[in-house]
Amino acid sequence: MLGYQWEEKYSVGVQSIDNQHKEIFRLLDNLFKALKSGQAAQTTVRIITELENYAVIHFHKEEFFFRQFNYTESPEHLQEHKQFIEKVAAIKADAKSGKLASSFELINFLKNWVDHHILVVDMKYRGCFHENGLR
Numbered sequence: 001m002l003g004y005q006w007e008e009k010y011s012v013g014v015q016s017i018d019n020q021h022k023e024i025f026r027l028l029d030n031l032f033k034a035l036k037s038g039q040a041a042q043t044t045v046r047i048i049t050e051l052e053n054y055a056v057i058h059f060h061k062e063e064f065f066f067r068q069f070n071y072t073e074s075p076e077h078l079q080e081h082k083q084f085i086e087k088v089a090a091i092k093a094d095a096k097s098g099k100l101a102s103s104f105e106l107i108n109f110l111k112n113w114v115d116h117h118i119l120v121v122d123m124k125y126r127g128c129f130h131e132n133g134l135r
């Protein structure tokens, strides 16, 4: 699966957040499978709807803890969440209008998201969440 399975290096040290992050890998995997079997267009729209639901729940959870723990890097982090929502909405509009490239764009965007947002940006709150007793 081109190395995009969840693995230990993606762990932010908090079980419930790791579980939510695994969901993005599952959606990425579903998208690969859909592309391979030639059902990309309808599947992309369905996966994007799932992604939007995921994003609302997941971002709210992280942002709740940022407020609870007065996390200092919250503004930059929230900015990335906002950009995620905007980008996904733009890809969804393309997918709905039948643009074939939207499936590939979504895959590239999600790959970049797991490697940049989870590995770099999310990792920064690891210490803060741990100091506040979250596991």
Ligand SMILES: [Fe+2]
Residues within 6 Å of the ligand: 062, 077, 081, 117, 121, 122
């Ligand atoms: Fe995040």
